[in-house]
Amino acid sequence: MNSGYVLQQIVNGLILGSMYALVAIGFSMIYGIIRLINFAHGDIVMIGAFATLGLMQLKQVPFFVIALAVLGCGAMVGMVIERGAFRPMRGAPQVTGFIASLAVSIMIQNLGILFLTAQPRNFSFPAYMQRLIHWGPVSFRVVDAAIIVTTVLLMLMLLAIVYRTRLGVAMRATAENMDVARLMGININRAIWATFAIGSALAGIAGLMWGGKFGQIDPLLGYVPGLKAFIAAVIGGVGSISGAMLGGFLLGLAEVLFVGLLPPIYAAYRDAFVFSTLIVMLLLLPNGLLGRASEERA
Amino acid sequence: MLNIDNLHVYRGKTYVLKGVDLHVNAGEIVALIGANGAGKTTVLRAISGLLRPQNGHIQFQTAPHSDPIDLSALPAEKIVSHGICHCPEGRGIFARLTVRENLMLGAYLRRDTPQIQRDRDEITDLFPILKTRFGQTAGNLSGGEQEMLAIGRALMSRPRLLMLDEPSLGLAPVVVQTLFETLRKINRRGVTLLLVEQNAVMALELSDRAYVMETGRIALSGSSNDLAANDAVRRAYLGGRR
Amino acid sequence: MMPNDNRRLILLLFAIAAGAAGIGLMRGMLNDYLLSIFNFVGIYIILAVSLNITNGFTGLFSLGHPAFMAIGGYVTAILTLPLMRKSMFLPDLPAWLAVVELPLLPALVIGGMLAALTAMLIGLPVLRLRGHYLAVATMGFLIIVQVLITNGDRFTRGPLGLNGLPAMTTLWWVYPWVLLTIYTAWKIKFSSFGRSLLAIRENEMAAQALGINLFFSRIGALAIGAFFAGIAGGLWAHLITAITPGSFSLIMAFYIVVMVVVGGSGSITGSIAGAIIVSLLTEVFRPIEEALNVYGMGEVVMALILILILVFRPEGLFGDREPAIFSPRPNFPTGRAPNKIKGE
Numbered sequence: 079m080n081s082g083y084v085l086q087q088i089v090n091g092l093i094l095g096s097m098y099a100l101v102a103i104g105f106s107m108i109y110g111i112i113r114l115i116n117f118a119h120g121d122i123v124m125i126g127a128f129a130t131l132g133l134m135q136l137k138q139v140p141f142f143v144i145a146l147a148v149l150g151c152g153a154m155v156g157m158v159i160e161r162g163a164f165r166p167m168r169g170a171p172q173v174t175g176f177i178a179s180l181a182v183s184i185m186i187q188n189l190g191i192l193f194l195t196a197q198p199r200n201f202s203f204p205a206y207m208q209r210l211i212h213w214g215p216v217s218f219r220v221v222d223a224a225i226i227v228t229t230v231l232l233m234l235m236l237l238a239i240v241y242r243t244r245l246g247v248a249m250r251a252t253a254e255n256m257d258v259a260r261l262m263g264i265n266i267n268r269a270i271w272a273t274f275a276i277g278s279a280l281a282g283i284a285g286l287m288w289g290g291k292f293g294q295i296d297p298l299l300g301y302v303p304g305l306k307a308f309i310a311a312v313i314g315g316v317g318s319i320s321g322a323m324l325g326g327f328l329l330g331l332a333e334v335l336f337v338g339l340l341p342p343i344y345a346a347y348r349d350a351f352v353f354s355t356l357i358v359m360l361l362l363l364p365n366g367l368l369g370r371a372s373e374e375r376a
Numbered sequence: 377m378l379n380i381d382n383l384h385v386y387r388g389k390t391y392v393l394k395g396v397d398l399h400v401n402a403g404e405i406v407a408l409i410g411a412n413g414a415g416k417t418t419v420l421r422a423i424s425g426l427l428r429p430q431n432g433h434i435q436f437q438t439a440p441h442s443d444p445i446d447l448s449a450l451p452a453e454k455i456v457s458h459g460i461c462h463c464p465e466g467r468g469i470f471a472r473l474t475v476r477e478n479l480m481l482g483a484y485l486r487r488d489t490p491q492i493q494r495d496r497d498e499i500t501d502l503f504p505i506l507k508t509r510f511g512q513t514a515g516n517l518s519g520g521e522q523e524m525l526a527i528g529r530a531l532m533s534r535p536r537l538l539m540l541d542e543p544s545l546g547l548a549p550v551v552v553q554t555l556f557e558t559l560r561k562i563n564r565r566g567v568t569l570l571l572v573e574q575n576a577v578m579a580l581e582l583s584d585r586a587y588v589m590e591t592g593r594i595a596l597s598g599s600s601n602d603l604a605a606n607d608a609v610r611r612a613y614l615g616g617r618r
Numbered sequence: 619m620m621p622n623d624n625r626r627l628i629l630l631l632f633a634i635a636a637g638a639a640g641i642g643l644m645r646g647m648l649n650d651y652l653l654s655i656f657n658f659v660g661i662y663i664i665l666a667v668s669l670n671i672t673n674g675f676t677g678l679f680s681l682g683h684p685a686f687m688a689i690g691g692y693v694t695a696i697l698t699l700p701l702m703r704k705s706m707f708l709p710d711l712p713a714w715l716a717v718v719e720l721p722l723l724p725a726l727v728i729g730g731m732l733a734a735l736t737a738m739l740i741g742l743p744v745l746r747l748r749g750h751y752l753a754v755a756t757m758g759f760l761i762i763v764q765v766l767i768t769n770g771d772r773f774t775r776g777p778l779g780l781n782g783l784p785a786m787t788t789l790w791w792v793y794p795w796v797l798l799t800i801y802t803a804w805k806i807k808f809s810s811f812g813r814s815l816l817a818i819r820e821n822e823m824a825a826q827a828l829g830i831n832l833f834f835s836r837i838g839a840l841a842i843g844a845f846f847a848g849i850a851g852g853l854w855a856h857l858i859t860a861i862t863p864g865s866f867s868l869i870m871a872f873y874i875v876v877m878v879v880v881g882g883s884g885s886i887t888g889s890i891a892g893a894i895i896v897s898l899l900t901e902v903f904r905p906i907e908e909a910l911n912v913y914g915m916g917e918v919v920m921a922l923i924l925i926l927i928l929v930f931r932p933e934g935l936f937g938d939r940e941p942a943i944f945s946p947r948p949n950f951p952t953g954r955a956p957n958k959i960k961g962e
Contacts, residue, residue, distance in 0.1 A: 115750050166929040170836040172767060173679045178928050184872055186919035191914035192448055248484070251470050257426055258468035261486040262454035263533070308754065350765040353758035360751050363742055 082171035082215030087338040088331065093222045095330025099289070101307035102314070102322035102329075104277025105158075105234065110317035111253040111273045114172070118159055120304015122185040122278045126285025127295040131201055141204070145228075145286060152282020155273040160274040161224050165267070183304070184331045190297025198296040199225040201289040225287045232280060233323060239276070240319065249273050253317070281307075306333075315366030324368060339361065358367035377402040377568060378423070378537060379444065383432035385415075385422050391471040392418045393462075395432070400537065402440065405559070407579040407600065409613060411588035411610075416572040417465055418537050423450030424462035424514075427430050436460065438536070457485050461535035465542050467526040471515030475506055478525055482532030492532070499528045502558070503585040520551040531562065538562070539570045544578065556582050576613035580604045588613070634797070641789045653789065655901055657857050660792035661850050661885035662897045666877040666889035671803055673875070675812060676839040677819030678745070682756035683847045684866035685763040689736055690729035690848025691855040691866070692767065695780050697725035698856070707780055709875075716806045723788035726749055726795075726852040733848025734841040741837040760868060767863040779862030780855075787857040795853065799846050803886050806842070815839055816884075854860065869917065875902075876924050877882045884938025891935055896920070914936045 098327045101123055108116045133144045163182045167175040192357040202208070207221040240246040251259040259266055281303075284321025288303065289295050307322075310329040333352065337345050344351075359366070385393040385481040392415045402404045408416050421427040423434055425447065435444035439456045447455055456462075461482075461485065469478050483492045498505040503524040509517060514525060523543055530538055542551040543559075556578055563569050573579035580586055580600040588596040588609060596603060603609050644653065665683065672680050696721045699707070720728075744755045767774050773779070806812045813953060814835050817825040824831055855861040877896045881888025903916035928933065 115754070123843070161591065163925060170932065172749040172926075173677075173753065174928055174932060176679070176753055178925055180872060180875075181921040181924040181928075184869070185918050185925075188914035188917040188921070190911055192918065197912070244484070247481060248475070250473060251481055254470050254472050255468065257452075258464060258470070258654065260452040261424060261456060261462050261464065261468065262529075263453050265453050265480075267761050326551045346769050347765060350762045353761050356758050358746065360747055360755055364747075 080215075081151050084339075085214075086216050087217060087334050089216050089222075090273065091331035091334035092327060093218065093291070094334055095226055096226050097287050097303065097326075098306050098310045098330050099235075099323045099326025100229055100232065100280045100287075101303050103233070103311035103319055104280045105304075105307045106300040106311040106314070106316055106317035106319060106322035107249075107273050107277045109250065109311065110319075111166060111270055112168070112175075113281070114164060114167070114175040115179060115308065115323050116159070117176065117304065118162075118163075118183040118186055118300075119277070119281055119307060120302070121183050121300035122152050122155050122159075122281040123285040123288060123303045124190065124295070124297060124300035125155055125186070126198075127201070127289040128285075128297075128354045129282065130188070130289055131199060131295065132369040142239065143281060148282045148286050149279040152285070153279040155282070156278020157271055158273040159278075160271055164274075165270075183300070187298055194297055196296060196298070198294045201293055201295050203290045207290065207369070225291065228283070228287070232283065236276065236280070236319065245269070245272055306352070309352060309359075312356060312364075312367075313366055315368040318366070318368045321366050321368035325366065332342030377437050378570070379433075379435040380419070380423070380437070381424060381433040382606045383419070383434065385418055385427055385432075386430055387418060387427065390526055392592055393422065396556040396589075396594055398587050398597070399595060400568060400570050402437075402536075402568055403563075403566065404585060405563050405571065405583040406585035407586040408570065408572045408587060408589060409579050410595075411612075412574070413590045413591075417541055419617070420462055420464075420541050420572055423447065423539065424453075424460060425455040426462075427583075432578060434539070447502070456533065459534070459536035461533050461538050462532050463526045463538070463540045463543065467546070469514045469517075469522050469524045469525050469529070471513065473514055474511055475509050475514050475517070475525060476511060478529050479532055482529035485533065495534070499531055502531075502561075503528050511585075514556070519546050520548070520555070523547060523551075527558070527562075531567075535567060537568045537570060539572075541572045542574055543571070544559055544573060544575045545600055552578060558573045561607040571578070576609075637793065641793060645789060655855065655897075656789060657787060657792050657853075658901075659894055659897045660789070660796045660851050661857070661895040662874075662877065663796050663890050664792075664846055664850040664853070665874050666893040667799050667803050667883065667886055668843045668850070669679050669874050670878050670881075670884065670886065671806060671815075671921060672843035674878055674885070674889070675807060675819065678836060678839060678840075679749070679753040680756040680843070681753055681868065681871040682740070682759045682763075683843070684868070684870045685760045686733040686737060686844040686847035687851030687854065687870070688861075688863070688866040689733040689851065690726075691772055691851030691861050692733050692780075693729035693848070694725040694852030694856045695774065695783050695861050696724075697728060697833065698722060698784055698786065699780065700784065703782055705767045707775050710774065713906070722784075722791065722852075722856065726849050729852045730848035732847040733851070734845040737841040737844030738837055741870060745833070745836045745840065757868065757871075760866075760871065762866075764863050774863070777863060777959055778855040779860060779865070781860035783856055783859045783861065785856060785859050787853045792853055795846075795849055799849075800844070800886060800890070802846070807886065811838070819884075841859070873920065876920055878934075879924060879932075880927060880934050882934030882936035882938060885934070885936035885940060887940050888934055888936035888938075908935045 095243050099118065104118045108119065126148050129148050130144060133139055133147055159182055163178050164175065166205055175323060203221055207219065207224065209220050211219055211220065211223065240249060248259070248264045248269045249272060251262065251264060252266045256266050257271070284303065288299070306329060310325035311322045312325070314323065314325030333348065336351055337348055380396060380398045380567065383393050383396040387615060396419060408419060418427060422429050424441055429448050432448070433445040436447050437444045445458070470481070479496055482497070486492055505521050506525060506528055514522065517525060537583045543555060547555065552575065559569060560582060569578055571583060580603055583600045585598065586603050587594050588603065596606070596609065604614065626923055644656065669683050672678050696708070696715065697718060699719070701719050704711065740759055742751065744759065747755050768777050809824070814825065814830045816836055817828065817830055818832060822832060851866065873896060877892035878889055880895060881890070881892030899914055899920070903919065907913050
C-alpha cells in the first residue's frame with residue numbers, strides 16, 4: 079500500500095463525498111427549518127437520476143440545460159412533498175411527521191417501480207465525460223472532476239443565497255423561531271417552501287451525478303443516498319449547512335477508506351459499519367461536529 | 377386606535393381569555409398588568425395574530441382617521457404589515473443572526489432602502505451599544521442589550537402600535553429605568569405603546585392608562601394614577617400600603 | 619362487579635371453544651390458500667399487538683421489529699431443521715448445534731427469548747435516544763442485523779437462506795400464540811406496569827418524578843415486544859418453509875406500523891383490526907398486481923392510506939382505547955379519545 083494508492087482513495091472519497099454532501103445539505107436545511115426528518119429526500123435523488131436519463135434521450139439538449147432542468151425538477155418535487163405531506167403535519171408530534179415522510183418515500187419508490195419497473199437501467203454520459211485524466215499517481219474521469227467542481231459551485235451559490243439575500247435571512251429566521259419570524263412579517267410558508275425547493279434541487283442534481291458515477295439506476299436507488307445523507311448530516315450537526323458539507327465529505331472519505339484500506343473480507347460489512355457509526359454518533363455526539371445544542375423543552 | 381371587544385381565546389384546550397374588553401387610543405401608553413397566568417401574553421398574541429380568537433373582535437385603525445379593520449381573521453404576517461409590532465416575551469431576538477441582521481429583519485416588509493438606512497442610523501444613535509456590537513451574533517448580547525435590540529428592531533418597522541411583553545423581565549433595576557425612559561422617548565415621537573408588565577410599579581408610572589387582568593378577565597381599568605392609588609391594586613400588585 | 623366479571627369469563631371461554639371448533643372446521647373445509655391467509659393474519663396480529671406494546675403503550679418508535687422476527691425466525695429454523703438438511707446447508711455449524719433437532723414449541727420459545735435478549739442488549743445504548751432519532755437508530759439496527767445474517771454464512775447460509783423448513787405452522791400453532799400475545803398485552807395495559815409505560819409515553823420527566831424507572835420500563839417494553847416478534851418470525855419461517863435475510867425488511871416494518879397506526883396506537887383491539895385490514899388488503903392487491911403487471915401498487919395504496927389517516931384521523935380507528943364491551947373497567951384516562959370532535 080503506497081502513498082499513491084492512499085491518495086487515489088482519498089480522491090475517490092472526495093468524489094463520493096461531494097454527492098453525499100449535496101444530499102446532506104438539503105436534508106439538513108429541511109430539518110433545520112421544520113425539525114422533521116424528510117425520509118423521502120433520498121428518493122428525490124432517484125427522481126433526478128431518472129429525469130436525467132429521460133432528458134438525455136432527447137439528443138439536441140445540451141448538458142448544461144439538462145442540469146438546470148434537473149435542478150428545477152428536484153425543486154418542484156420537493157415543493158409538492160412539502161405541501162402534500164409536511165404542511166399538514168406541522169404541529170403534530172415528531173414521530174408522526176417521521177412516519178408520514180416514510181410513507182411518502184415508500185410511495186415514491188413504488189410509484190417508480192410501477193411506472194418504470196424495478197429493472198436497473200443503464201446510464202451513460204457522453205463519451206467526453208468518461209475520459210480518464212491522470213494527475214500524478216491519481217486518475218479520475220472527467221465526470222468525476224465535473225462532480226466536484228459543480229458541487230463546490232453549488233455550495234458557494236447556496237451560501238450566497240442563505241447569507242446574503244432577503245430570502246436567506248427569512249429562511250434562517252424561520253428556522254430559528256417560527257413565531258417571531260411571523261412577527262417580522264415573514265411568510266413562513268414561503269420560507270419553508272423555498273427551503274424545500276433549494277434542498278430538493280440539490281438532491282436532484284446529486285441524482286444526475288449519481289447516475290453518471292455509478293452507471294446504473296433503479297427506482298430503489300434513493301434508499302442509500304437518503305440514509306447516507308442523514309448520517310452525514312448527523313455527523314456534521316443536523317440543521318447546519320456547513321456541518322452537512324463537512325459530514326458529507328467525511329462520510330465519503332470514511333466509506334472509501336474503510337473499503338480500500340481494510341482487508342477485503344470486511345467490505346461486505348460496510349453498511350453495518352456505517353450504521354454503527356450513526357448509532358454511535360447519535361449517542362455520543364448528537365449535535366454532531368458543528369451543530370448547536372438543542373433545547374430540551376420541559 | 378385599537379379596540380378589543382368581548383374577546384374569547386383558547387390556547388389548545390385551555391380557556392384563557394373569557395371576554396376581554398380593552399381599547400388603546402392613538403398616542404397613549406397603556407399598561408396591562410396582573411399576576412402570572414392571567415392571560416396578558418395571550419391578549420398580545422391574539423392581537424398580533426399568533427393566536428386565533430374563538431369569539432370577539434379586534435379592531436384596528438391602520439391610519440389616523442381610517443375605518444378600523446378586523447384583525448381576528450388575518451394571519452400574523454399581514455397584521456405586521458398594518459403597523460402593529462409585537463415584541464414577544466423573552467425578547468424573541470434571533471440569537472444566531474447578527475445584530476445587523478436582526479435590525480434589518482425589523483424592516484423586512486419595507487422597500488424604501490435609503491429611508492431604512494436612515495432609520496437604522498437613528499436607532500443605533502438611540503441605542504449606541506448596538507452600533508458597537510453591530511456585526512456580532514445577537515446571542516452574545518446581555519439581557520439589557522438584547523432588549524434594546526428587540527425594541528430597535530421593532531422601531532425599524534415604523535410601527536403605529538408597539539406591543540411589548542414583559543420588557544423588564546430579567547433586567548437589573550437600573551437597566552429597567554433606562555429602558556422605560558427610552559420607551560417614553562419613543563412614545564413622544566408618536567408611537568402608541570401597549571405594555572404588558574409584571575413590574576406593576578414601573579408600568580403604572582410610565583403609562584397613561586392601565587388595565588388589571590385576573591384569570592382571563594379585565595378586573596379593573598382606569599388612569600394609571602388612579603389605579604396606583606387604588607387600595608386593592610396597591611395590596612395585590614404594588615406591595616401593600618406605602 | 620362480580621356477576622359482570624363472571625359473565626365475561628364465561629363469554630371468553632365460550633369464545634375460545636367456538637374458536638377452537640372454528641379452526642377444526644376450517645382445516646377440514648378450506649383449501650390451502652385460504653388456510654394460509656388465516657395463518658398470515660394471525661401472525662400479523664401477533665406482530666401488530668407486540669409492536670403496539672413498544673410503540674403504542676410506551677411511545678418508543680421502533681422500526682426494528684423485523685430484525686427481532688429475523689432473529690427468532692433463524693434461531694427457530696436452525697433448531698428445527700432435520701439433521702440431514704442441517705449438515706447439508708450448514709456444514710460448519712458448531713458441533714453442539716449440529717446435532718440438535720427440536721420440536722417446534724421449544725424452538726419457538728428459544729427463538730423468542732433470544733430475540734428478547736438481543737432487544738435488551740440493543741436497548742442499553744439505543745433507548746437513550748428519543749423520538750425520530752430512536753426510530754432511525756432502530757432502522758440502523760435492522761440493517762445491521764440484515765448484514766450480519768447475510769454474512770454469517772456459518773450459521774445462516776448467507777444470502778441463500780434456508781429452505782425446505784418443516785411446514786409445522788398451522789392454525790393450531792398460530793392462534794394460541796395470538797391469544798397469548800393479546801392476553802399479555804391486555805394484562806400489561808391494565809396493570810401498573812402498563813400505566814407506567816403510558817406515563818412514560820405522555821411525559822417522561824413527570825414519569826421520572828413519580829419514581830418510575832424509565833430505563834427498565836423502556837427496555838422491558840422493547841424486550842416483550844421483541845419476544846413476540848421473534849415468535850412471529852419463527853411461525854413465519856415455518857409457514858413459508860423458507861427464510862432469507864431479505865424476508866424481514868424495512869417494508870415489513872412499515873406494514874406493521876401501518877397496522878398499528880390504522881388501528882390506533884395504544885389500542886389492542888385497534889392493532890387486531892389493523893392487522894386484519896392490512897393483511898386482507900395486501901391479499902386483495904396481490905392477484906391484481908400479478909394479473910395486470912402493476913407491481914408496487916399495493917405499497918403505494920398502503921402508503922397513501924397511512925398519509926390520509928395521519929392527516930385526517932391520526933388517532934386511528936380506536937385511539938388508545940378498547941371498546942367498552944371488552945374492557946374490565948373504565949379505560950385508563952388519556953388525553954386522546956377517538957372522538958375528539960364529539961367531545962367525548
